[in-house]
Amino acid sequence: MKIAIITDAWAPQVNGVVRTLTAVTERLRALGHELLVISPDQYASIPCPSYPEIRLALTTRFGIGARLSEFAPDAVHIATEGPLGIAARRFCLDHGYPFTTAYHTQFPDYLARRTGLPAAMFWPFIRWFHAPAHAILVSTETVRQQLREQGLGQVVHWGRGVDLGCFGPHAPRPALYAELAGPIQLYVGRVAVEKNIEAFLSSRHPGSKVVVGDGPAREALSRAYPQAHFVGAQSGATLAGYYAGADVFVFPSRTDTFGLVMIEALACGTPVAAYPVSGPLDVLVPGAGAMDDDLDSAIAAALRLNRADCLRAGRSFTWEASTRQFLQALVPIASRLALAA
Numbered sequence: 001m002k003i004a005i006i007t008d009a010w011a012p013q014v015n016g017v018v019r020t021l022t023a024v025t026e027r028l029r030a031l032g033h034e035l036l037v038i039s040p041d042q043y044a045s046i047p048c049p050s051y052p053e054i055r056l057a058l059t060t061r062f063g064i065g066a067r068l069s070e071f072a073p074d075a076v077h078i079a080t081e082g083p084l085g086i087a088a089r090r091f092c093l094d095h096g097y098p099f100t101t102a103y104h105t106q107f108p109d110y111l112a113r114r115t116g117l118p119a120a121m122f123w124p125f126i127r128w129f130h131a132p133a134h135a136i137l138v139s140t141e142t143v144r145q146q147l148r149e150q151g152l153g154q155v156v157h158w159g160r161g162v163d164l165g166c167f168g169p170h171a172p173r174p175a176l177y178a179e180l181a182g183p184i185q186l187y188v189g190r191v192a193v194e195k196n197i198e199a200f201l202s203s204r205h206p207g208s209k210v211v212v213g214d215g216p217a218r219e220a221l222s223r224a225y226p227q228a229h230f231v232g233a234q235s236g237a238t239l240a241g242y243y244a245g246a247d248v249f250v251f252p253s254r255t256d257t258f259g260l261v262m263i264e265a266l267a268c269g270t271p272v273a274a275y276p277v278s279g280p281l282d283v284l285v286p287g288a289g290a291m292d293d294d295l296d297s298a299i300a301a302a303l304r305l306n307r308a309d310c311l312r313a314g315r316s317f318t319w320e321a322s323t324r325q326f327l328q329a330l331v332p333i334a335s336r337l338a339l340a341a
Contacts, residue, residue, distance in 0.1 A: 001033050001034070001074045001075060001327075001330070002033070002034045002035075002036075002071065002072065002073045002074045002075075003028065003033055003034070003035050003036070003073060003074065003075050003076075003077065003330065004035075004036045004037075004038065004068055004071055004073035004075070004076045004077070005021065005025065005035060005036070005037050005038070005077045005079060006038045006039075006064065006076070006077070006078045006079060006080075006084050006085055006088040007021055007037065007038070007039050007079035007080050007084065007085070008039075008040055008056070008057065008079075008080040008081075008082025008083060008084045008085055009021070009039075009054075009079070009080050009082075009104075010037070010039035010040055010041055011041065012041075013054060013055075014190070014213075014214070014233055014235075015189075015190055016104070016160075016189075016256075016258065016259070016260040016261070017079065017080065017104045017105065019260060020104070020160060020260065020322075021037075021079060023161060023163070023319045023322070024319065024322060024323050024326055025037060027319055027320065027323040028323060028326075028327075031323070036067065036068075036071040036073065038064060038067060038084060038088070039057075039084070040055045040056070040057040040084065041055075042057075043057040043058055043059050043063075043084075044057070044058045045057045045058060046058065056082060056083050057082075057083050057084050058083070059083070059084065059087055060087055061087040061088070061090040061091040061094070062091075063087070064084065064087045064088045064091050065091035065094075065095070068088070068091060068092075068097070074330075075099075075100070075330040075331075075333050076088070076092055076097055076098070076099040076100070076333070077099065077100045077101070077102070077137075077326075077330065078092075078099055078100070078101045078102075078133070079101070079102050079104065080102075080104065080105075081101075081107060081125070081126070081129045085101075085129070086129070089101075089129065089132070093132055098134045098333040099132075099133060099134065099333065100133055100134055100135045100136070100137060100329055100330060100333060101129070101130050101133040101135075101136050101137070102136065102137040102138070102158065103126075103130065103136055103137070103138050103143060103147060103155075103257060104139075104257060105256075105257060106255045106256065106257055106278070107122060107125075107126060108120070108121075108122040108123050108126065109194070109254070109255040110194045110255055113193055113194045113255065114193060114194065123150055126150065126152075127150055127151060127152060130147075130152050131151075131152065133154065134154065134332065134333045135154050135155070135156045135329050135332070135333075136152055136154055136155045136156070137155075137156055137157075137158035137325075137326070137329055138155050138156070138157065138158065138257070139157075139158060139159060139160055139257055139258040139282075140257065140258060140278065140279065140281075140282035140283070141157075141282055142278040142279075142281055142282050143155075143257045143258075143278060144157070146278070156325075156328075156329050157325060158322065158325045158326055158329065159317065159321060159322050159325055160258055160260050160263060160317060160322055161263075161317050161318045161319030161320070161321065161322040162263050162264055162267040162314060162315070162317050162318070162319070163319065164267060164315060164318065166236060166237060166240050167240045167243065167264050167267040167268050167314075168240065168244070168267060168268060168269075169244050169268055169269035169307070169311060170244070171237055171240035171241040171243070171244040171245075171268060172237065172241045173241050173244065173245030174231075174238070174241050174242055174245065176210070176229065176231065177245045177246075180208035180210070180229070181206075181207060181208050182207055182208070182247055183205075183206075183207040183208075183247035183248060183303055184207060184208050184210060184245065184246045184247050184248075185200070185203075185205065185207055185208065185209050185210070185246065185247065185248050185250050185299060186209075186210050186212065186242060186243065186246035186248070186249050186250065186265075186270070187200050187209070187210070187211045187212065187213070187249075187250050187251075187252070188212040188213055188234075188239070188242065188243070188249070188261045188264070188265070189212075189213050189253070189261050190213055190214075190215040191211065191213050191214055191215035191216070191217050191218040191221060191230075192215040192216055192217050193216075193217055194253070194255050195215075195252065195253045195255075196252040196253050196254055196255075197211065197217070197221060197252060198221070198224075198252075199252040199295050200250045200252040200295065201221065201224075201225040201228050202225075203250075203295050203296050203299060204296050205296050205299045205300060207247070208229065209225075209227070209228040209229065210228070210229045210231065210242065210246070211228055211229065211230045211231070212231055212232070212233070212234050212239065212242050213232070213233055214232055214233045218230060239264075240264075240268060243264060243265045243267075243268035243270050244268040244269065244270065246265075246270050247270075247303060248270065248271055248272070248273055248299055248302045248303050249261070249262065249265035249270045249271070249272045249273070249302075250272075250273050250274070250295070250299060251272055251273070251274040251275075251279075251280060252274070252275065252295060253275075253277075253279070254275055254277045256278070256279040257278060257279060258279050258282070258283065259274075259279040259280065259283060262274070262279070262280065262283050262284070262289070263283060263314050263317045264314070265310075265314070266288055266289075266310045266311070266313050266314025266317075267311070267314030267315055267317070268311075268314070269307040269308070269310050269311040269314070270307070270310060271288065271289060271290070271302040271303065271305040271307065271310050272284055272288065272289035272290070272302060272310075273289065273290050273291075273292075273295065273298035273299040273301070273302040274289060274290075274291050274298060275291060275292070275293060275295065275298070276291040276292070276293065284313075285313050287305060287306065287309035287310070287313070288305070288309055288310045288312075288313035288314070289302060289305070289310075290302040290305065
């Protein structure tokens with residue numbers, strides 16, 4: 001199949017959307033599918049206000065359309081609601097191309113945190129963007145229900161996976177851990193206001209706190225919490241070692257649709273502490289994580305969990321299954337395009 005994927009999130013950005021798309025596109029190519037990925041690194045761009053690490057591509061539906069027309073895809077997937085996604089959406093609607101979208105990010109909550117405006121103000125844009133899609137791919141049942149309540153009923157499941165060849169309990173621990181008092185409490189992800197990292201850093205449970213990741217809030221948080229250890233972005237076996245050597249992984253976000261880092265932690269046998277919100281409610285099966293509206297209580301409960309149970313839960317998530325689900329969502333629109341041709 002010839003598949004066009006349009007995304008405003010791509011390398012060198014480091015986030016769950018990029019990691020998901022990278023993992024799935026690698027496996028699609030390995031299966032013999034031909035891909036066209038349209039991403040910000042291919043265009044002139046400007047920094048996103050308040051988040052300069054994210055670049056906003058400068059193009060139009062005509063520029064996107066020329067590339068799609070030349071490629072002649074069997075299926076079109078619009079991954080994000082940014083400038084490239086909007087341009088591709090307009091071209092597809094103008095020319096009768098069916099397409100799928102994905103709801104990766106809780107944009108209304110994300111923008112509410114950054115602007116101080118109510119999340120309800122941003123839902124009309126989400127409904128406008130996704131309403132014409134043949135299918136909206138979502139990672140959890142909680143998000144599926146949320147979109148249905150917003151009048152978006154054409155939702156299908158698209159799970160996430162872990163690279164089990166990399167993330168496991170035997171990954172080498174970082175040297176830093178030998179110097180820290182236990183229990184070692186770990187956060188991995190973007191260091192940004194919407195991730196609610198302050199809740200983790202201000203928690204009262206004894207032990208050491210380690211933050212893996214980078215982002216616009218890192219400098220301010222490292223000044224405000226000098227007792228925490230900020231080690232920057234990590235990847236591959238080094239990142240796996242940070243997970244495997246920690247006593248608990250803390251996921252303080254209240255706005256994620258999934259939380260890829262949680263299943264990476266579980267695949268390393270590390271229990272997860274989180275709030276009972278979208279993402280953790282769908283991912284943390286009994287015995288693999290602890291959820292509580294009081295984060296200190298969640299951390300204490302997670303530290304009592306059996307690491308073998310966590311490991312089994314994490315190894316149930318595979319990128320192979322995720323890729324199959326993605327393809328299943330595209331097959332109906334590929335059939336519609338073939339009939340139209």
